Amino acid sequence: MSLDALISLCVSGIVVGSVYAMTAIGFVVIYKTTRVINFAQGELMMVGAYICLFLTVDYKLPFWAAFLMTGIVCALLGYVIERVVLRRVIGDPIVSVIMITLGLGIVLKAIVGAIFGVDVRVLPTPIPDGAVSIGGTPVSYHYLFSMAFSVLAMCAFAAFFRWSRLGLAMRATSSDQQAAMAMGVNVGQIFALSWAIACVVSAVGGMLIATINGVNLGVSAFGLKVFPVVILGGLDSIVGAAVGGVLIGVLENVADGVFKSVFDLDGFRDVAAFVVLVLVLMIRPYGLFGQHDIERI
């Protein structure tokens, strides 16, 4: 395998990885503030992609307006999901909460499938076809856009958590819920806010994937990648999610390429990420950036 091929695999790995990273942040935000493990993350990505498709194709909204609208709609969706479904199971055993998020995923998938069917559809975007050359490797504008947007979104979140009043309240809540309550933080609102944020982030991730791969129910499969990412980075670490996302993206791409060219084996991409997951669980169960005392799932 040539060096050029390797570099190109790394570049596309970084691109996909940055989308994983952003989506994983949504997962971590929910886990940090509410200790819920959200198995519906991928379906939320899919919902985002379909809403955007619906708004651009059926409603003929310009892509950017649809992008923005999808974000708003998904924020509301997240808020409602928390209020209506998850608020009722606060404090229930972790297994039943997991079941509920799994069920939520199945329901979302069924609804979307019933409305839109199962065919792959193209999400029309104003992003031109073609590629720029980065260090000799051609990178398509679609890829470049996805990566730039993910990185931008992650920077915005970092700033939000570091400096804003609500971001601080979210961190305080995740550190000590009752103490945050004693300072006048309405913890219920913080829970709903985390779900709203997670839904927006997932929707954006879904839309970005859709600009590259098109829209179908398979978008939800990307949600599964959140698990190797957060296990690698640490369930409760936002930085970990960002770094883990990029690492997993690069790793699975390179592993896939290597297995294809050396052993002539196809489809190692998805396996690679989960091999990493198992290894990390064995060696460093709290992840690269996670806190040691974190409970295992």
Place this chain on the structure above:
Amino acid sequence: MLTIENIEVVYDTYVLVLKGLSLQVKSGAVTALLGANGAGKSTTLKAVSGLLASEEGEVTRGRITFDGVDITHMSPDRRVASGLVQVMEGRRIFQDLTVEENIRIGAFLEKDSRKIASRRELVYEYFPKLKERHTQVAGYLSGGEQQMLAIGRALMAGPRIMMLDEPSMGLSPLLVQEVCGIVRRLNREEGLTILLVEQNASFALAVADQGYVMEDGKVVLEGSGAELRGNQDVQEFYLGAGASERGRFSSVKWYRRKKRWV
């Protein structure tokens, strides 16, 4: 200013912890609430601050009024907004946030940035050590500094009544003295009304204008600070006096006193 009338508190729908407790906190005064482990002191404070709900606790009878307003079932954030702020037992600072961030979150409900700035100044004036370490992660502060941070954080909320739950817990005698001085200063100089829960009765009664002793979910004794300091039972059980007399008669006396209190 704050009146608790005959409240009953139940945890998990059937564990009765407060059994008709009444007390009053007068504006501008330091009120002490004493009692042995498990008497229900912290539960009383949580009933007033509204944190009970987060522990499956509930006020099932009686009422709590603050400036004439019934707050028995008000949400905790509205109570903080109205000036009722609790410093919880065991400090409970946000360990993984910096000192400065802990201070900032104290003023979560305050929108006026000038007020926030002047409160922060006040806090750093009271606790210069916190200012020195304001960029440090709060979990690495010493126990005493953490207690100061917990008090400073509560000050940021602009309280009218500050409820302190065992601020002397785990502190060396010298630091207890310091906390004692701070409580007194906050009361005299800032005009802050204070409700002080303590195991350390000598510290609490040294600053208190008014005191209550509770046992098993009820108030069994009340009086001014001076009265309680002079009270023989309080001296014996809480201030450690008379330990030498405790020879043969002690068990008998214990029994009699206990009966009278329960």
